[in-house]
Amino acid sequence: MNILVCISHVPDTTAKINFTADGSALDPAGVQFVINPYDEFGLTKALHIKEAQGATITVLNVGGPETEPTLRKALAIGADQAVRINATPTDAITVAKSIKNHIQANAYDLIICGQESIDYNGQQVPAMLAALLDVPMVNACVGLTIDGSTATAKAEIDGGHATYTANLPMVIGGKKGLVEEKDLRIPNMRGIMTARTKPLSVEEGLSGSNTAAKAFRKPAAKSAVKMVAPDQVNELVRLLHEESKSI
Amino acid sequence: MILVFVESWNNQFKKASFEAVSYARKWADMAGCSVKAVVSSGASNPESLAQYGADSIATLDLAATGPGMAGQLSTMMDGVQGVVVAGTAVGKTLAPTLAALIDGALSTNTTSTPSSVGPVVVERGAFSSKGIETIALSEGMPIVSFVPNAIGIEEKAGAGAIESGSASGTDKVAVSEVSVASGKVALPEAEVVVSAGRGLKGPENWGMIEELAEVLGAATACSKPVSDIGWRPHSEHVGQTGIQVNPNLYIAIGISGAIQHLAGVSASKTIVAINTDPEAPFFKAADYGIVGDAFDVVPRLIEELRAFKAAN
Known part of the structure; x- marks a missing residue:
């Protein structure tokens, strides 16, 4: 079984986000980049499948050379090989088209993406990829079993869960639940050593974009908190009614 | 016209569905065009969408999943200048599928109505709400998926003509089980x-x-x-x-x-x-x-x- 895990190279969850002075882009100064947390659940799920039934795991990222340490980290965690599609990821549809081209040249049985990346929060690439490939997809996936060429996938829907069955190949937009937080793996020294010699190939991606980011800014700062004494909860109720009109 | 996908659950419209029609109305008023709502043929009271600004309401047998519905919408693009989808669980899969099928320009996680319509420019949340992005939907059909509650519902009468439509769409996954907690707020x-x-x-x-x-x-x-x-x-x-x-x-x-x-x-x-x-x-x-x-x-x-x- 061939599994493709798509990973994004994103600012760490604890990073303070700043934009360049002209507001055109993220200012990467002082920001540590990590494997997108949603994708980490997908990578770990792929490792579980490999350990249970055998698989070759390829990790893929669309980005510049600066994203290669993130791919190497995925190799150190246990992926077998990595592909970097050399392109600036400006637009989800262009990213999805680049990944589609790679998939069509390399047969994969299962494509696992995180449901979204924590940088641009598009939640677009997995569904776009499935549409371009004309294969099934399950988004917000919190459980997956593979039996031969059939997948059973559990997904979060508004207010509950749904379970779907589909034939492989398919695309998963995954999140926590695919595996648990405690299942996530930190690369060990042996993994880091072997990752250095695992193949990392570079393919050219597409350029062009249907959308254009015009500007970024930070949300306006909150005004100072109004404190209410714990024995004056009635005052809080009054403020919520009269001042903020929340109730 | 602006096409708005209106979701229903157990044949009832969701709050985000009315908000989607309000969004489409605001966009259509800027563009000087009409609003067409697409609803499930099973949805009760489709005419209620007129009070939020729907000029026409097409009822059709919808597929069961977001990608299946997106396939149906992709065949209904004649005369459409823009598409609105609420960012619910269904909408979050439907919108990008549609964008891929018609090579459109999609803004998800959108938190504003358009500030201009040539091209459509909206604001969206990025970096997990640590940033706000202003994005132009510059090439292809503009599609907006907005964050529920971000825009609000506004009453504004539309013509509300009901028409029955048909469009084929195929679900590529089979739904084997659905469990939704009743009586709880999603x-x-x-x-x-x-x-x-x-x-x-x-x-x-x-x-x-x-x-x-x-x-x-x-x-x-x-x-x-x-x-x-x-x-x-x-x-x-x-x-x-x-x-x-x-x-x-x-x-x-x-x-x-x-x-x-x-x-x-x-x-x-x-x-x-x-x-x-x-x-x-x-x-x-x-x-x-x-x-x-x-x-x-x-x-x-x-x-x-x-x-x-x-x-x-």
Whole structure:
């Protein structure tokens, strides 16, 4: 079984986000980049499948050379090989088209993406990829079993869960639940050593974009908190009614 | 025209569905065109969409899944200048599928109506609400998926002509089971969210959180540590890697306010933090704060809110 895990190279969850002075882009100064947390659940799920039934795991990222340490980290965690599609990821549809081209040249049985990346929060690439490939997809996936060429996938829907069955190949937009937080793996020294010699190939991606980011800014700062004494909860109720009109 | 996909659940429209029609109306008024709503043929009371601005309402037999519905919509693009979808679970899969099928320009996580329409320019949340992106939908069909609650519902009459339509769409997955908790407010759409963290000391103490939520008609939520240790289900985890919410009111009880949690809630209009630690970072992100013990404050708050509800 061939599994493709798509990973994004994103600012760490604890990073303070700043934009360049002209507001055109993220200012990467002082920001540590990590494997997108949603994708980490997908990578770990792929490792579980490999350990249970055998698989070759390829990790893929669309980005510049600066994203290669993130791919190497995925190799150190246990992926077998990595592909970097050399392109600036400006637009989800262009990213999805680049990944589609790679998939069509390399047969994969299962494509696992995180449901979204924590940088641009598009939640677009997995569904776009499935549409371009004309294969099934399950988004917000919190459980997956593979039996031969059939997948059973559990997904979060508004207010509950749904379970779907589909034939492989398919695309998963995954999140926590695919595996648990405690299942996530930190690369060990042996993994880091072997990752250095695992193949990392570079393919050219597409350029062009249907959308254009015009500007970024930070949300306006909150005004100072109004404190209410714990024995004056009635005052809080009054403020919520009269001042903020929340109730 | 602006085409708006109007979701229903068990044949009833969702709140976000009316908001989607309001969004489409505002966009259409800027573009000087009409609004066409697409609804399931089973949805009750489709004519009610006219009061939010639908000029025509096409009823059709919809596929069961977002990608299947997107396939249907992709065949209905004649004369369409833009598409609106609410960012619900269905919408989050439908919108990007449609964008791929018709090579459109999609903004998801959108928090504003268009500031211009040639090309369409909107604002959207990025970097887990730590940033706001202004994006132009420059090439191809503009498609907007907006965050429920971000725009609001506005009444404005449309012509409301009902027409029955048909469009083929194929689901590529088979639905084998659906379970939705009845009588509970779904978190992403909730107007009020009551959320609690490790300060509650154990899952057995959630009774008062649920009671407070019931008084307020709120959805319940929790912090990441609480879902990781299994006190509450993952589906309640609010934060950067959980659900992102933007209710009118978010009440955080016994949650310190780690940056990852705040990223998931900072879009809330009003935030109340209740915590024993006066240095808890949540107080910097909150509008109102109480330094106090949840086990003392929450029962009082329930009592005061009951009295308030009785008097109003």
